[in-house]
Amino acid sequence: MDTTRVDPTTSPPAQSREQRWLLQARGAGKSFGGTRALIDAAVSIAPGESVAITGPSGSGKSTLLHVLAGILPAEHGGVFLRRGDGSGSDNLVALSDAARSAIRLRRFGFVFQQGLLLPELTATENVALPLLLAGASRAVANTRAVAELQRLGLAGLEARRIGQLSGGQAQRVAIARALVADPSVIFADEPTGALDSHTAEEVLEVLLATGPDAHRALLIVTHDAQVASRCDRVIRLRDGRIEGAA
Numbered sequence: 001m002d003t004t005r006v007d008p009t010t011s012p013p014a015q016s017r018e019q020r021w022l023l024q025a026r027g028a029g030k031s032f033g034g035t036r037a038l039i040d041a042a043v044s045i046a047p048g049e050s051v052a053i054t055g056p057s058g059s060g061k062s063t064l065l066h067v068l069a070g071i072l073p074a075e076h077g078g079v080f081l082r083r084g085d086g087s088g089s090d091n092l093v094a095l096s097d098a099a100r101s102a103i104r105l106r107r108f109g110f111v112f113q114q115g116l117l118l119p120e121l122t123a124t125e126n127v128a129l130p131l132l133l134a135g136a137s138r139a140v141a142n143t144r145a146v147a148e149l150q151r152l153g154l155a156g157l158e159a160r161r162i163g164q165l166s167g168g169q170a171q172r173v174a175i176a177r178a179l180v181a182d183p184s185v186i187f188a189d190e191p192t193g194a195l196d197s198h199t200a201e202e203v204l205e206v207l208l209a210t211g212p213d214a215h216r217a218l219l220i221v222t223h224d225a226q227v228a229s230r231c232d233r234v235i236r237l238r239d240g241r242i243e244g245a246a
């Protein structure tokens with residue numbers, strides 16, 4: 001008898017993404033002047049998944065990412081983040097700027113096309129920054145930053161300034177910085193867009209291997225069909241609207 005087989009009569013039914021969601025947009029909209037950049041967006045992101053956001057230039061990809069991350073407050077609808085302690089959720093749209101910033105610092109990590117690293121600081125100092133901002137001591141922040149850099153294959157480069165690193169190495173530092181505080185969601189906006197194709201592939205590997213885990217999701221805005229095809233699923237935007245269910 002196969003004892004590994006799940007008995008459908010006794011095991012609980014698998015929860016859908018809508019039930020397990022970690023981050024959810026409900027009817028979210030955002031305009032810039034007369035431009036409706038995002039229209040009535042409904043999205044559920046579950047822990048453990050990698051999700052690509054794709055679409056033509058100007059279709060609203062970055063706007064959706066920024067609205068989900070609470071960088072741009074939605075003007076309509078809500079963006080809900082499940083609390084880490086399971087006690088409910090917070091609507092990012094309804095929070096004060098200070099509360100939204102605190103959530104971004106504690107629960108979100110960001111990787112952008114150019115990394116947005118501080119060039120005058122070393123790799124370790126850049127990665128330690130989110131921990132210092134969250135109140136960690138410099139010793140603790142540095143120890144964790146060094147461990148994160150080593151986990152991402154950057155052992156020996158910890159004391160280099162960003163300008164002394166290759167584009168791929170710098171992007172790994174950016175990923176380490178995004179991950180170091182163990183966030184719930186990693187937001188990446190064209191994270192491989194400035195890299196040659198070989199380096200882009202390596203950086204994508206690192207991001208997909210370290211980003212999603214049991215309690216964390218990864219969202220990647222990308223023009224690149226190859227990048228999108230490596231994610232668990234794809235959200236397509238056209239003229240500010242999501243195509244199909246997301």
Ligand SMILES: Nc1ncnc2c1ncn2[C@@H]1O[C@H](COP(=O)(O)OP(=O)(O)OP(=O)(O)O)[C@@H](O)[C@H]1O
Binds near residue numbers: 033058064
């Ligand atoms: N700060 C802003 N001010 C005015 N209009 C904006 C602003 N940001 C975005 N838009 C407009 O909103 C629409 C969606 O822009 P968004 O950057 O989200 O698209 P995108 O799909 O990410 O584009 P791309 O692929 O070119 O980066 C576009 O028409 C854009 O011109």
